[in-house]
Amino acid sequence: MVDEPSSVLHGGSRRSAPSWSLREPAxxxxxxxxxxxxxxxxxxSLTDAGVDRIQWDVMDWRFVPNMTFGPDVVGVCRQYSHLPFEAHLMVQDPGPMLARFASAGCETIIVHAETCPHLLRTLSTIRDLGVQAGVAVNPSTPIDFVRHVLDQLDQIVIMTVNPGFGGQRYIAAMEEKVSEVRALVDRSGRPVRVEVDGGISTDTALAAWYAGAEFLVAGSAVLSHPGGKRTAVDELRRALTRPVPAP
Structure with missing residues (x-):
């Protein structure tokens, strides 16, 4: 647990720290x-390194210009970790995939608001499969897309990069959106988690957390660290205890 600062540096100016409970993020x-x-x-090895969850970025070369893996690969890897799996479906048509990723062992399935014309129905389908439902929004997507489906949500993912590739630069301007989502969730009184995905590193994790994120997704910062995954995770956790710099 870190001490709550009086304000947070953002874009060269100071901003009041959020009023929500600053538990250490996952x-x-x-x-x-x-x-x-x-x-x-x-x-x-990621499990041994001390992360809290594993995310599978599923891409179809339609919604994003990249292609990764399907449910069979996730299912085979389920035996290698006891940690929760979340499937982040960056795909044009997630509906036919939902049941298969649930069967593959994913405790959470995240779809993109931009790809679901009947978002409420999609989220209900995910929950009916016995897993938790999440929705992700791209940097240019307003939070109004999730405002009226909170009763079917377990998780909201704010993209702090444009999805499709790892190693991208964190978009600090999205911290304002994270704070807006945090306030929306808190006002609703619903136990919806807020996750930030994209560009999380020792330089960005603290600001994303103070903006209101409970879950921080790290990819390249962990997988490409020269000291290995355990060192990367330890450094990320230490970064979350640093004092906020003065302007």
Missing amino acids: LVASVLGADYARLGEEVA
């Missing part, structure tokens, strides 16, 4: 940049 490891030839071992 660290979610994305396997997007992992060695696909040894994914099981990568998942096991």
Whole structure:
């Protein structure tokens, strides 16, 4: 647990710290940049490194200009970790995939608001499968897309990069959106988690947390660290205890 600061640096100016309870956030490891030839071992090593969850970035080369893995790969890797799995479906048509990713062992399935014309129905379908439902919004997507589906949500993911590739630069301007979502959730009184995905590192994790994120997704910062995954996770957790710099 860190001490709550009086304000947070954002875009060169100071901003009041949020009023929500500043519990230490969960660290979610994305396997997007992992060695696909040894994914099981990568998942096991991420688990041993001390992350809290594993995220599977599923891409179809339609919604995003990249392609990754399907439910069979996730299912095979399920045996390598006891941690919760979340499937982040960056795909044009997630509906036919939902049941298969639930069967593959994903405790949470996240769809993009931009791809679901009947978002409430999609979220209800996910919940009917016995798993938790999440919705992700791209940087240019307003939070109004999630305002009226909170009763069917367990998780909201604010993208702090444009989805499709790992290693992108964190978009600090999205912290305002994170804070807006945090306030929306708190006003609703519903136990909806807020996750930030994209560009999380030792330089950005603290600001994303103070903006209101409970889950922080880290990919390249963990998988590409020269000191290894355990060192990367330890450094991220230490970064969350740093004092906020003065302007």
